[in-house]
Amino acid sequence: MGNTPSGQRPPKVTAQDRAILQLKLQRDKLRKATVKIQVIINKENQIARQSVHEGNKRRAMLALKKRKYQENLLDTIEKQSDSLETLISTIEFKLIEKDVVFGLEEGNRVLKQINGELSMEKVDKIMDDSAEGIQYQEELSERLGELMPRALDDEVDEEMAKMEREEMDKEKEKNPGIPEVSTLPELPEAPRTEIKNHPKKGEREEQKAEPLPA
Amino acid sequence: MDTSKFELPAIYNFPPFFTRQPNLQTYETQLDHWRKLILDYCKFYKIWALSLNGLPLATGDSITNGDGDGDEGDADDDDADDDDEDFEISKNSLFQNNKINRSLKNDFVLEIYKKMIDNGESGWINDKNHKLGVLIYWHSLEEWANIIMDWIVNTGQEGAVLTLYELRKGELSESQEFSGMNLQLLLNVMDVLSKEGRVRILKDEDGSVAGVKFGG
Numbered sequence: 001m002g003n004t005p006s007g008q009r010p011p012k013v014t015a016q017d018r019a020i021l022q023l024k025l026q027r028d029k030l031r032k033a034t035v036k037i038q039v040i041i042n043k044e045n046q047i048a049r050q051s052v053h054e055g056n057k058r059r060a061m062l063a064l065k066k067r068k069y070q071e072n073l074l075d076t077i078e079k080q081s082d083s084l085e086t087l088i089s090t091i092e093f094k095l096i097e098k099d100v101v102f103g104l105e106e107g108n109r110v111l112k113q114i115n116g117e118l119s120m121e122k123v124d125k126i127m128d129d130s131a132e133g134i135q136y137q138e139e140l141s142e143r144l145g146e147l148m149p150r151a152l153d154d155e156v157d158e159e160m161a162k163m164e165r166e167e168m169d170k171e172k173e174k175n176p177g178i179p180e181v182s183t184l185p186e187l188p189e190a191p192r193t194e195i196k197n198h199p200k201k202g203e204r205e206e207q208k209a210e211p212l213p214a
Numbered sequence: 215m216d217t218s219k220f221e222l223p224a225i226y227n228f229p230p231f232f233t234r235q236p237n238l239q240t241y242e243t244q245l246d247h248w249r250k251l252i253l254d255y256c257k258f259y260k261i262w263a264l265s266l267n268g269l270p271l272a273t274g275d276s277i278t279n280g281d282g283d284g285d286e287g288d289a290d291d292d293d294a295d296d297d298d299e300d301f302e303i304s305k306n307s308l309f310q311n312n313k314i315n316r317s318l319k320n321d322f323v324l325e326i327y328k329k330m331i332d333n334g335e336s337g338w339i340n341d342k343n344h345k346l347g348v349l350i351y352w353h354s355l356e357e358w359a360n361i362i363m364d365w366i367v368n369t370g371q372e373g374a375v376l377t378l379y380e381l382r383k384g385e386l387s388e389s390q391e392f393s394g395m396n397l398q399l400l401l402n403v404m405d406v407l408s409k410e411g412r413v414r415i416l417k418d419e420d421g422s423v424a425g426v427k428f429g430g
Binding site: 008009010011012013017018020021024025028031032092 | 374375377379380383408410411412413416424425428430
């Protein structure tokens with residue numbers, strides 16, 4: 001019985017289990033006794049009937065008396081069997097109750113433990129910690145800002161401006177007319193300025209042609 | 215039990231069926247037919263055990279009680295009993311066909327039983343005394359183990375302690391297929407469950423099995 005080839009472990013047997021088993025064995029015995037008594041009762045009944053049939057009154061009376069006695073016995077046994085049965089189910093139910101109480105206790109303990117882990121001071125401390133962290137971060141960026149001050153910023157600004165200029169130039173080279181097109185309502189004035197700035201013939205021709213479709 | 219009768223196969227009225235066939239192939243088929251017939255017959259009539267003469271045996275309340283110490287005594291008793299049993303063959307033995315006036319010889323019956331035991335369809339009531347007859351497993355022991363475990367689970371009895379008597383004759387199990395099971399057969403089933411760790415067998419002070427505790 002000791003070694004279990006497959007992984008499952010056999011159920012543990014407690015003192016209560018043994019007690020219940022003993023009660024059940026007693027109950028089984030009583031039940032077997034009732035079966036036996038029932039047989040005797042039937043037999044006595046048969047004897048009585050037969051004796052009456054044969055006219056043997058005394059024998060019939062005796063058999064009936066015996067039957068009555070056995071019937072009384074059967075009654076007592078059934079009562080005992082009943083009380084055993086009640087006892088067994090009471091114990092079984094109490095065991096379940098015990099389990100329930102144990103479960104409640106266990107749950108309570110875990111709940112307390114979790115609550116302990118979630119104490120106010122701890123939460124406060126965590127909140128403080130994170131606040132500190134945020135503050136530190138802010139300070140850090142401030143310091144960084146101080147450490148590499150205007151110089152970098154200026155450089156960045158300069159580069160930005162340069163890039164914008166380059167971009168504009170590129171666009172002008174590609175579609176030099178576009179700026180004028182976008183300011184259509186002021187068309188009449190536009191040519192004058194253009195002419196002053198860029199006195200290239202080709203461009204002038206284009207600009208002259210432009211207004212036509214409009 | 216006589217409300218509906220078991221329908222015997224046609225071969226049952228074929229005289230050579232009752233004689234051990236010399237041809238090996240025919241013999242094998244003959245064995246197979248007998249095996250199936252015995253299983254079906256026992257299942258139909260809910261017979262748990264058969265004597266060497268093919269008589270249904272009682273559910274065996276007393277069979278295992280003397281298992282430990284009474285073996286030698288049993289053997290002696292049985293030799294004397296044999297004559298009585300021979301007397302009773304005709305009562306209701308599957309191995310005796312009065313219609314065609316044929317019966318199986320004990321040697322051949324033993325061969326059939328042995329074949330069934332090899333197939334896991336049967337087991338000796340007592341390993342040391344084959345004359346006591348065999349248990350017929352019209353469900354294999356493993357099948358019975360599952361049937362009983364299913365019943366335990368379905369009736370919410372996991373973790374409960376049950377006596378063997380309760381399993382066999384209890385009110386709760388009354389409508390179950392295993393109700394009334396032969397004691398030794400039940401013990402064999404419990405052995406299977408115990409080896410799998412699904413039950414723990416509880417023993418009495420005298421070492422006999424008193425009950426079982428079912429696992430969850």
